[in-house]
Amino acid sequence: MEQLESIILYGLKKLNGERTIFSIYHLLNGKKSSQTIQDAHLFSLKTLFGICEGMSRESFEKIVRRLHERKWITHCGKQQFLLTPAGNSLLAEHRVLSYFNGWDFHQLSSLFWVRFSLFIQVISNLVFQETTYIPIQKNKDALNWIKIILRKIHLPKKQIGPAVYQELMDCFSRAEEINPSMLVFRLTGYQQIGLTAEQAAKKFNLDLYEYQIRFIQTIHYLLGEIKQDPNRYPLLHLLIADFRWNNKLTLSASKTWELLSKGYSLEKIAQIRRLKRSTIEDHLVEIALNTPEFSIDSYVGKELQQQILEISRQSGLKQLKHIKENVKAASYFQIRLVLAKFGGGSWT
Amino acid sequence: MDLEKLLQKHFGYPSFKTGQKEVITSILSGRHTLAILPTGTGKSLCYQFPGLIFPGQVLIISPLLSLMQDQVEQFKRYGEKRVVAVNSFLSFEEKQFVLKNLMKYKFIFLSPEMLQVPVVIQKLKEITISLFVVDEAHCISQWGYDFRPDYSKLGEIRKQLGNPLTLALTATGTRKVREDIIETLGLTEVTKVEASVDRPNIALYVEKVSDYREKESRVLELVSKLRKPGIIYFSSKKSAEQIAQLLANKKLCKVGVYHSGLDQDTRILIQQQFLHDQLDVICATSAFGMGVNKENIRFILHYHMPMQMESYLQEIGRAGRDGNPSIACLFYAPGDEMLPVQLAEGELPSEQQIAWLFQRLVHAEINFQELKELGGFSDVQWRIVETFLHQANENSDFKGIQESFLKFVKERLQVKRSYITQMKKWIDSCYCRRECLLQYFEETLTVKVPQCCDYCGIEFQVYQEMNQELVTQQTEETWQEYLEKILT
Incomplete structure (x- = not known):
C-alpha cells in the first residue's frame, strides 16, 4: 500500500x-x-x-x-x-503518520524549504569560495534573511558547510522511517543544481504526489527535530529561530482579528479589507477555534447557543445540515461559530 | 576619454562588442540614439556605461517583468547595487519606500504600466533623469509584431519629464517600425546605430515534412546526431512535454522542459541545470531563453514555426554566441501555419468577450479582478483590456470605446496575420535563406559563408557529435555522498 x-x-x-x-x-x-x-x-x-x-x-x-x-x-x-x-x-x-505535523508546520514548511535550500546553496558556495552565482530563490525576504543570518554565524566561512553537514548527518541518523534522499537530491550547491520535484519523483520511480508527501514528511521531521533540540543543532536552528509556532491563525484571519479587537463591525471589516462578508465570517469561525479570548456572544444569543449544542449532543453528529433542520432560527454561520467555540474534543 | 580602459576597469571586458561603442559614444556626446542590436550583443552595457559617467539617474522602461528582474539581478551580481525595479512585483510598502528614495538609485527600471500612475510621474519629475532608455522599443510601433498600447504613450511621458536624452533599443526593426519609434517618442535629430542581423556562424536549415509523425522522427534523429547543447522550440506546452518524454525514454539526451505552465522554482532550476550542463537539451516554448547567457549552444530546432521572422531571429540567435559553428533547423508540416494563427487570436480578446465586458461595464460596480476571471481573460488579453478600461474611466461614451476597441482588435489581428504570412513566405522561399532573411530586414548579404543554408548547401557532419552515446546511468550517488560533495 x-x-x-x-x-x-x-x-x-x-x-x-x-x-x-x-x-x-x-x-x-x-x-x-x-x-x-x-x-x-x-x-x-x-x-x-x-x-x-x-x-x-x-x-x-x-x-x-x-x-x-x-x-x-x-x-x-x-x-x-x-x-x-x-x-x-x-x-x-501501517504506521504512516510518523513525523507529520501539518497543523503546526504546514504554513512554515514552505518557508523552511525556501530558507533551507537557499542556506545550503549559499554555504556550499562559501566552501568553494564562489561569489558569482544565481540564487535559486527569488523571494526577497529570504534573500534579506540569509544576509542577516550569515552575520550571526561566528565560524570561518569555509567551515560552515562541514559543520552543517555534521548536523544534518546527525539529525538524519536519528530517524528510521525517513529517507533523506527525498530531500537531499533537491538541494543546490556549488556547481551542482538540485532536482525539481518532478525529476526527483522520476528518479525514485514515484508518482508525483506520492513523492511529494515523502518530501513533506522529511521536512516535517527536520522541523520537529530541530525545534525540539535547538542545542543539538545550533546552525540548523538559525533557520527556524524566528518562527512563530503558536500563531494558529492564517495570516488573513489574524488581520481580521486585529480589526475585530479594535472594535470594528463585521460589515466595516469586510469593507476595509475589500473582502466578501462570507470570507470575514470564515475568519470569525477560525478565530473562534483558536482564540480563547474571543467571545461569540455578540453573534449568537446565549439561548441559541444552548439549542445548537443540545441538538448536536443529542445526535452525536456534527453535520451542519442536521443541526440546521432542528434549529431553524440559527444561520449556518451561527452554527459553525458555536461548534467552533464549544464543539471540539469534549464529546467526541 | 579612453572608453576601453573604463570598460576594462568597471566591467572587466577588454573590448566592446559590435555596435556597443558607437551607441555609447553617441549617447555620451548627448545625441538621441536608436540602436538596433541583435540579441546577445550586450544591450544593457549601452546604458550602464553612460550611467557611470552621467550625474543623475538612468530610467529604463522595459515591458517584460521577468527580464527586468533578471537584469536587476545581473547588475547586482556584478557589483552595481544602486539598481531597482519598480513594477507590480513590489508590495505597496516597498513601492512607497522606493519612490521616496528614488534619488538613491542610479538605475531605475520601470514597467510601462507604472508610468500610468500619477504619483510615479510626480516622483520622476523630482529627480534628474540623465538618460531615458526605452528597451524593446519596437513595442511602440503598431506595425511591430509586439505592439503594446501602453508603450505608445511613452512620447507623452517623455515630454512630461522634460524631454531627457533618449536611447531606444531594439533587436530588430523594419524601416516602418523604426520611423514609428522616432515619431512616437518625439525625437528630433537621432543617431541610428544598426548592426547587421546576420549571424554568419549559424547555418539555416528548413525541412518540409509530410506530417507530424515524420516530423517527430526527424527531430529525434537530429537530436541524437547533433552536437549538444541545444534548444527545441515549440508553440504548445503539450508538444514540448511530449517530445521531451520521447527523448527521455529513448535516452537520447539529458532533456528538460521549460514553459510558462511550470512554477517559478522549477523554471529556475531547469534553466540553471541547462547552464551547468546537467541538461543538454531543453524542450521549450518561447518563454525560454530570455536572460539565458549560455555561450556554447550548438543547435536550435523549431518544431513549430514561430509567429514572425523577428521571433525566429531572436530564438536562433541564442545559438553560437561563442562564435563556433551552430545550426538552426526549422521543421514545417502542411497546416502548421494554423497554430500561430490560433495563438495570435488567443492573445487578443474575442468579439464575444468584448461584448460581454461592455455589457458589464454599463452596470456601475466594477471589480476588475472579478471581471478578468469571469470573462476568462488571459493575462495578455487583460493587459490590452486595461488600456481601454482606463479610457472608459475618463469617458463614459462606452459605445464609442467599444467600437474603437473592436477596431483595434481587428487591426491587430490583421497585422499579426501578415507577420505569419511573412514567416510562411520565408519557409516557402526558393533561394538562399540568409539572403531572404536579410532582405526582410532590409539588408543585403555582403559576405557569403561556406555553411549557409539548405539551398546553398550545408555539410551536416560539421554539426554532428563524433562519438554518439546513449545517456548512461552513472553509478548512483548516495544521498550521503551528495551532501558531502556540496558541503565539504
Whole structure:
C-alpha cells in the first residue's frame, strides 16, 4: 500500500462517515476555509492538514476509487465511506503518520524549504569560495534573511558547510522511517543544481504526489527535530529561530482579528479589507477555534447557543445540515461559530 | 576619454562588442540614439556605461517583468547595487519606500504600466533623469509584431519629464517600425546605430515534412546526431512535454522542459541545470531563453514555426554566441501555419468577450479582478483590456470605446496575420535563406559563408557529435555522498 493511500484511509476512518471524502481532500490540500479548519479539529486530523498542497481533485478521487475497488472502504452515503474490517486491519499494520505535523508546520514548511535550500546553496558556495552565482530563490525576504543570518554565524566561512553537514548527518541518523534522499537530491550547491520535484519523483520511480508527501514528511521531521533540540543543532536552528509556532491563525484571519479587537463591525471589516462578508465570517469561525479570548456572544444569543449544542449532543453528529433542520432560527454561520467555540474534543 | 580602459576597469571586458561603442559614444556626446542590436550583443552595457559617467539617474522602461528582474539581478551580481525595479512585483510598502528614495538609485527600471500612475510621474519629475532608455522599443510601433498600447504613450511621458536624452533599443526593426519609434517618442535629430542581423556562424536549415509523425522522427534523429547543447522550440506546452518524454525514454539526451505552465522554482532550476550542463537539451516554448547567457549552444530546432521572422531571429540567435559553428533547423508540416494563427487570436480578446465586458461595464460596480476571471481573460488579453478600461474611466461614451476597441482588435489581428504570412513566405522561399532573411530586414548579404543554408548547401557532419552515446546511468550517488560533495 502506498503512503498516500494509507493516509487517506486513516482520514476516512477518523471521519467515521460524517463528512464526504472532499473533507479529507480539502484538509490534505490545506484549504483555509473555516469548514476545513473546523473539521481538522473536530475529527482530530490536524496532523494531516495541508500535507498535500496542490494535489488535484482527480488524483485524489482516483485513489479513493482504488481504495473502494480493493474493498478497504465501503459506501455509507453519497461520497461518504466507512472502513471495512480489511481496511481497518490494514491500517493497523501501517504506521504512516510518523513525523507529520501539518497543523503546526504546514504554513512554515514552505518557508523552511525556501530558507533551507537557499542556506545550503549559499554555504556550499562559501566552501568553494564562489561569489558569482544565481540564487535559486527569488523571494526577497529570504534573500534579506540569509544576509542577516550569515552575520550571526561566528565560524570561518569555509567551515560552515562541514559543520552543517555534521548536523544534518546527525539529525538524519536519528530517524528510521525517513529517507533523506527525498530531500537531499533537491538541494543546490556549488556547481551542482538540485532536482525539481518532478525529476526527483522520476528518479525514485514515484508518482508525483506520492513523492511529494515523502518530501513533506522529511521536512516535517527536520522541523520537529530541530525545534525540539535547538542545542543539538545550533546552525540548523538559525533557520527556524524566528518562527512563530503558536500563531494558529492564517495570516488573513489574524488581520481580521486585529480589526475585530479594535472594535470594528463585521460589515466595516469586510469593507476595509475589500473582502466578501462570507470570507470575514470564515475568519470569525477560525478565530473562534483558536482564540480563547474571543467571545461569540455578540453573534449568537446565549439561548441559541444552548439549542445548537443540545441538538448536536443529542445526535452525536456534527453535520451542519442536521443541526440546521432542528434549529431553524440559527444561520449556518451561527452554527459553525458555536461548534467552533464549544464543539471540539469534549464529546467526541 | 579612453572608453576601453573604463570598460576594462568597471566591467572587466577588454573590448566592446559590435555596435556597443558607437551607441555609447553617441549617447555620451548627448545625441538621441536608436540602436538596433541583435540579441546577445550586450544591450544593457549601452546604458550602464553612460550611467557611470552621467550625474543623475538612468530610467529604463522595459515591458517584460521577468527580464527586468533578471537584469536587476545581473547588475547586482556584478557589483552595481544602486539598481531597482519598480513594477507590480513590489508590495505597496516597498513601492512607497522606493519612490521616496528614488534619488538613491542610479538605475531605475520601470514597467510601462507604472508610468500610468500619477504619483510615479510626480516622483520622476523630482529627480534628474540623465538618460531615458526605452528597451524593446519596437513595442511602440503598431506595425511591430509586439505592439503594446501602453508603450505608445511613452512620447507623452517623455515630454512630461522634460524631454531627457533618449536611447531606444531594439533587436530588430523594419524601416516602418523604426520611423514609428522616432515619431512616437518625439525625437528630433537621432543617431541610428544598426548592426547587421546576420549571424554568419549559424547555418539555416528548413525541412518540409509530410506530417507530424515524420516530423517527430526527424527531430529525434537530429537530436541524437547533433552536437549538444541545444534548444527545441515549440508553440504548445503539450508538444514540448511530449517530445521531451520521447527523448527521455529513448535516452537520447539529458532533456528538460521549460514553459510558462511550470512554477517559478522549477523554471529556475531547469534553466540553471541547462547552464551547468546537467541538461543538454531543453524542450521549450518561447518563454525560454530570455536572460539565458549560455555561450556554447550548438543547435536550435523549431518544431513549430514561430509567429514572425523577428521571433525566429531572436530564438536562433541564442545559438553560437561563442562564435563556433551552430545550426538552426526549422521543421514545417502542411497546416502548421494554423497554430500561430490560433495563438495570435488567443492573445487578443474575442468579439464575444468584448461584448460581454461592455455589457458589464454599463452596470456601475466594477471589480476588475472579478471581471478578468469571469470573462476568462488571459493575462495578455487583460493587459490590452486595461488600456481601454482606463479610457472608459475618463469617458463614459462606452459605445464609442467599444467600437474603437473592436477596431483595434481587428487591426491587430490583421497585422499579426501578415507577420505569419511573412514567416510562411520565408519557409516557402526558393533561394538562399540568409539572403531572404536579410532582405526582410532590409539588408543585403555582403559576405557569403561556406555553411549557409539548405539551398546553398550545408555539410551536416560539421554539426554532428563524433562519438554518439546513449545517456548512461552513472553509478548512483548516495544521498550521503551528495551532501558531502556540496558541503565539504
